[in-house]
Amino acid sequence: MSSNGFRGRDITVADVAKAAQVSKAQAARALGNYGAVSDDVRERVLAAAEELSYRPNELARSMNTGKSHTIGVVVGDIENPHFGLATRGITDTAKKSGYNVILVNTDEERAAEVDAIQVLLDKRVDGLIVAPASSTETKHLQRVHESGRPLVLLDRAANGVSAEVIAVDMAGISYEATRYLLHSGHRRIAFISTLKTDSPFSAETQVDSSQISERLDGMRRAFAEQELAFPYDLVRLDAGNAESIRNITRELLLRADPATVLVASDGLIALSVLGAIQELELAIPGDVSFLMYDDFAWTRLTTPPLTVIAQPVYDMGVAAATALIRQIDGRKAFETASGLHARLIKRGSVGSPRAKSPSRPGTVTGPAPADYLLTSVSDLA
Template sequence: MVTIYDIAKKANVSPMTVSRVVNNSGKISEKTREKVEKIIKELNYIPNNAARSLTLKQSKILSLLITDITNPFYTKVARGAEDKAKQMGYRLLLSNSDESLEKESEYVDMLISSGVDGVLMAPAGDESKKNLKTLIKNKIPFVLIDRQVNGIDCDLVIGDSYHGTRQLLEHLIKQGHSKIALINGPANISTAREREKAYFEILRLAGIEANKQLTSNISYRQNDSHKVVKNLISLPESKRPTAIFAANNFIAINTIKSLRQLNVRVPEDMAVVCFDDPDPIPDFNPFLTLAAQPAYNFGYMGIQLLIERVEGNGPAEKQRVILPPEIIIRNSSMRK
C-alpha cells in the first residue's frame, strides 16, 4: 500500500507537507502543492482516513458491495451478510453499484480510504477486474459472490447457473416446448455466459436446433425487455417461440408485463421461466416457475470466508463454494 512516506520521498518533501496537501490544511506554496498532487496521482495513492485515527490493526468493519439493492435476491444476500458479520463482532457497510463500473470504482476507492478490513462483492462485470486489482494492490482481502471475474484468483460463493438452466429447460422440453427463447443478461457478466452456454448445450442434447434469432442480451435491471418481447411475438408462427427463459427475476416480470400488453397469455400462449424469485406481487398471476438460489447463504457464507481471510485463518488455496438452486414449478410454465 502506498503511504505518505512514499509520496514524501519521491517529492523530496517532508511527510508533514504531504499530509497538509492531502488534508488541504496549513500554508504551502502552490508549486509544492502541484508537485505533491502530481506524484499522488502517479502512485495512485488513496488516503486511509481510518489509519489517521485508529491505532488498532483492524477496524472490525466489512463492506458489502452489491449491484442492485432493489433486487430481492440481493436484499436477502445483504441480510445473510449482516447476520454473519454481527455474529462475528463486525459491522457491515452496504454499497450499491447499480451495475455501474464507474460507481463501483468510486465505492472501491471510498472503502479503501475508510479503512475497511475486507470487502464482499458482487462485481458489475468483467471490467471489475480493474477494481479488484486495486483492492489487491492495497492489500484489502475480498470475496466475490454470485459472479466471478476471469483472471482473478479469489474466494468465491456462486450459484450453479449451468445446472439451474438445465433443469428449467428440461422442464420446458417435457412440457412439449421446442421453440424456447432466451432473454439473457449482459455478455460481460459470468452468470449470463454460463446460462447461455447451458441453453445451447441442453437444446443440442435434446435434439433441438437452437435459433440465434431467439436469443438476446439486455441489462439485468433495466426495463428494456419490451422491444425484445415484441420482436419475438412478431416472428412468423413457424419460428415464434412458445416459451421464454428469462435470465433473472426482473427480466421475467417485465417480460410477462410486455406479453400482457401484447395480449399474449401466460402460460396459455407463452410459458415463462427464470432465475431467482421476485417479491410477491398481489395482483400478479401466474406465479413464476424458477430456479430459486439460496440468496441468504451467499451473504452468510461469503462473510464467513471473508473474515477467515481478514483474520488470517483461511486455507492457503482459495475456496470455491457453489450453491445449487431449488427448482420451483409454478403456473407460468404449465400447459393449460
C-alpha cells in the same frame, strides 16, 4: 449530560476514567477488552461508560488496532431483490461478529465499481465483498487481491482473480431447466438479461458476466444434446430498463416465428416481462410459457404460480460474510460454498407450446384479461 458538564462535546475515555475513579490506561483496557484489568475495575468502567452514554471513537480505535470492524459491500443493483436478500445475509452475519457494513450500488457500471472500491479502501474497511460488474475487466480487483486486502467475490467470478467466490453453479441448473422446457415441447426459448452488450448475441459473443455466460452455456448444452439448433435470435441482452424489457417482450411474442417460452434472468426483469404479456392479453401458459431466476414470495401469488429457478440467495450472503471474516481474522479458508445449490421449482407457468393463430399470422392469441392473471402484475412491482 448537562448535569455532568458534558453538554456539546463527546464523552472521552478520560471522562469515563474520571467517573470510574481509575486511570485512563485502565479505562482504555476495560473498554477495549484487551490487556489485564481486574473484574472490579472493569465493572466500574463499564458502569461509568453506560451512565455517560460513552461511544468509542471508531477512527481512533482503528488507528490503534489497525482494524475498522467495517466491511465494504459492492453490488450492481440494490433494487434487484436478489442483491437485497444477499446483502441481508451479509449484514446479519457481520453484525453477529461485531462488523458494520458499508454498501455501495454501482448500477452494474465498471467505472462506478472502481471508484466505489477506492472509496471503501480509503475508509479503511477491513475487507471487501464485491459482485463484479464485469468478469473480464478485472484489473482493479486483481490489485485489491494482490495487496493482501481480504476479498470475496459474490455471485460472479472474475478472470485472473483467485479470490474466494461464493456463487451457485448456473450452468448445471440452466441445463436442467432447458431440458425440462425442451421435453415440454418448446424449441423457441427466449432468454432476457440486462447484461450490457454492444452487439446482438451470437455463437461468437464473449459474455461479460460469469453468471449469464454459465446460464447460456447450460441452455446450449441442452439443445446440443438433443441435436437441436440453438435459437440465438431469441437471446436478448442489454435490456436496460422496464420499458426496454416490455418492448423486447412484445417483439419476441409478435414476430413471425415467436418465442413460445420466455426466461427472465432476474425478478426485476420478470415483472416487466409479465407486464408486457398482460398488456398483450395473453395467457400463461396457454399462449406463452414463462420461467424466471430466483424465487420470491410474489411468484407464488400469481395465477398460475410461476415456475422458477430458486437460488439460496440469503445463504450466499451468509457464506460470503463468513468467508471474509475468516480472512480478516487470519483463519484458514474453507469450502464455504458447499451445499449452495439452485433448484428448479415446477409450478404452473410452463405448458406445451401453442400453435400460431391462423387469424393473425406471426402472433399468438389468448383469452380475455380476466382469464390471465388474477393478481395484477403492476401491484407486485
